[in-house]
Amino acid sequence: MKRHIFSLLFLLTLSTAQSKAQEQKAQNPIIFADVPDMSMLRDGDTYYMSSTTMHMNPGVPIMKSKDLVNWELVSYAYDTLEPLETLDLENGKNTYGKGTWASCLRKYGDTFYLTTFAQTTGKTYIFTTKNIEKEPWKRIEFKPSLHDHTFIIDNGKPYLIYGGGDLRIVQLKDDLSGVIPETEKILIKDAHSPATDKIMLPAEGSQMFKINGKYYIFNICWPRDGMRTVVVHRSDNLMGPYEGKMVLQDKGVAQGGLISTPDNKWFAYLFQDHGAVGRIPYLVPVEWKDGWPVLGIDGKVPMELDLPASKGLIPGIVNSDDFSRKKGENTLPLVWQWNHNPDNSLWSLTAKKGQLRLTTGRVDKVITQSKNILTQRTIGPVCSGETVIDVQNMKEGDFAGLTLLQKNYGFVGVKVTQEGKFIVMHNASTGNAVEEVCIPLSKKKVYLKASCDFNNKKDEALFYYSLDGKKWNKVGTVLKMTYTMPHFMGYRFGLFNFATTTAGGYVDFDYFKISDKN
Known part of the structure; x- marks a missing residue:
């Protein structure tokens, strides 16, 4: 009996060692x-x-x-x-x-x-x-x-x-x-x-x-x-x-x-x-x-x-950011890239210490033409990105939030109308953006999250919002992500703020967190 137990333990130990060796x-x-x-x-x-x-x-x-x-x-x-x-x-x-x-x-x-x-x-x-x-x-x-x-x-x-x-x-x-x-x-x-x-x-x-x-x-x-x-x-x-x-x-x-x-x-x-x-x-x-x-x-x-073995793509290729900077550090870590040329007069990490401020400088019709979308890569097989945004200083017609950027984009964010502020989710899976939900918002801040599943080219994303950073609510419909030739690039997380009526509004992002889990 003892011999059988010893043999079993030996095989289990060998299997574990082989598994660890493979993992390495x-x-x-x-x-x-x-x-x-x-x-x-x-x-x-x-x-x-x-x-x-x-x-x-x-x-x-x-x-x-x-x-x-x-x-x-x-x-x-x-x-x-x-x-x-x-x-x-x-x-x-x-x-x-x-x-x-x-x-x-x-x-x-x-x-x-x-x-x-x-x-x-x-x-x-x-x-x-x-x-x-x-x-x-x-x-x-x-x-x-x-x-x-x-x-x-x-x-x-x-x-x-x-x-x-x-x-x-x-x-x-x-x-x-x-x-x-x-x-x-x-x-x-x-x-x-x-x-x-x-x-x-x-x-x-x-x-x-x-x-x-x-x-x-x-x-x-x-x-x-x-x-x-x-x-x-x-x-x-x-x-x-x-x-x-x-x-x-x-x-x-x-x-x-x-x-x-x-x-x-x-x-x-x-x-x-x-x-x-x-x-x-x-x-x-x-x-x-x-x-x-x-x-x-x-x-x-x-x-x-x-x-x-790989130690993961965080923090070498993508990384979280609390937007606080010590003396001598880069204003923006290298994981960040702007979509097209930025207007450096319309973003700041010092206007409100420890936060990224994005200010609108003109009127745009669609997010893909808006200035100063700050982006970094999505990663597989799964990932999620999270942020919190102060929306007190948005103007009527403004949109701000978190996007997954490609031609067929999606985003969760806040829009302002004459009736007030609303949490919205836009889905452009078909190539034409559709506002899937519009939820009244009375808070000064809102937490936003996007999660991606690239397993076996499933290529689906879900969006969420929270009013306290703890309880999350799924919002809108599934974004069917598609690699399109006009953009010729994998989907990217993006922090954005653009105006459709009057320029000059601004929002403050307190952090961006990226995870290789959903």
Whole structure:
């Protein structure tokens, strides 16, 4: 009997130990949040990564990690791109889904280079710095806008490789101020051809690497009736000729490049379109065979990785904020980004100490055209965001509250009419906003909450309000979240205040709390 009990205890202990060991390993996706178009480099034992946030400001986030799994935001390439009507949300214009796209992050010598491009301005941008975490980026810009380019300095000369379908190369001036005339040439024609000739989306998203004297270019393509696919070309010479292979076609995980660890393990960093939460990063193990990178385990993307486990996306990628600041701290933590260019005269953390004040400066018809929506990412598989808002100083026609921002947005908040203040929930699941409820409000403050469920692409959100921060009431209908191409971004929590009648009203947010639970 004792032997049976001992055996049972041993098996239970072994099972628990195995379970804990599995829990200590990293899982794919490594970041369950909208971090697309990654570009990575390793500097000693530290990894850095840039990504795309398009119309958000500050723009082009830079993250760092010590283990390829746990990342934290450390800087941005720029505060604002340019003062244009589209970027400023002026005269009914916007640049949703545009702004800056796929960046390329590299280091040569003691200088970090970050290059990107913007359809909104028609320009290519090159940023440089000696200290990627603490120094501002020096900015260089020129026309035209070179789509999905990758940057390389080879034999002391700078080049950009760009385009879709046919990949082109241009040599830059030594000061990076523009393209040297008559240096453009087609580098690879029909770069998608190693995958298929029946193409829905031709090869794009180039990232070049020079490894052991060979040149490798990673691209994505999308075969018709297929999925996003990784294609790699290689050559012994920068200018070619190149030979290509399809290297991964699984789960739609594609677009990215290569990264190595200090102990010479290799991974491909890629991302997957994952519904309303956005485009989420994966790591795929890489082995080398006959000078080619072989991606995955038997051609498949593993869900478990031989890397340290994630400690969660809070506080590295998203975080709560009580809006109190100590001397020397950033006015706004890096997890926050403004929707389009902010009007810095209309927000404050000092007008009422320890609170975020948003003041209306003009009249708008819809939330998506309103100034100064302060946003941060939603995260999967589930998450919730909560705030409390002082509504005493709103004016007639004002709306203020908490939104889940995308083209088909939803929000819970307060509106003011001639009859008084009302708690409202707006639902734009269908593309047209509907006011689902309108509840009289007599309190000076109201607590608001939004919860998201991205499990198995369920992509649903619920909204709540409370009058005391303890008892919560569900309000309105389910928001069916949809990743739309016009916004081209995962849903974001947003704090907002806009006027539809008279400018000048203001609200104060006491805190924002984000949780990875519902």
